[in-house]
Amino acid sequence: MTDSRTPDADDDGPERPxxxxxxxxWAEYIEEHPPEVWGPQQNAVVNGQLESAQAVDVxxxxxxxxxxxxxxxxRAERDDDxxxxxxx
Numbered sequence: 001m002t003d004s005r006t007p008d009a010d011d012d013g014p015e016r017p018x019x020x021x022x023x024x025x026w027a028e029y030i031e032e033h034p035p036e037v038w039g040p041q042q043n044a045v046v047n048g049q050l051e052s053a054q055a056v057d058v059x060x061x062x063x064x065x066x067x068x069x070x071x072x073x074x075r076a077e078r079d080d081d082x083x084x085x086x087x088x
Contacts, residue, residue: 030038
């Protein structure tokens with residue numbers, strides 16, 4: 001699976017804008033359109049991602065490892081946020 005970075009010069013794959021540019025476009029889109037327009041579109045994307053994730057054959061042990069990793073990431077982010085508040 002490829003990431004969202006622009007391919008290297010020696011890569012024959014299609015040129016894709018970095019994810020940041022896509023996020024900016026989406027932010028502009030939702031500012032210009034009411035939630036009634038972009039809400040169902042966003043729901044479709046999220047639902048598709050959930051369906052894809054559910055279709056992956058993952059063992060119970062792998063699910064535990066994924067959950068532990070996610071908990072560690074969230075804990076680190078929370079700690080970083082608390083450290084930033086204490087510095088102000």
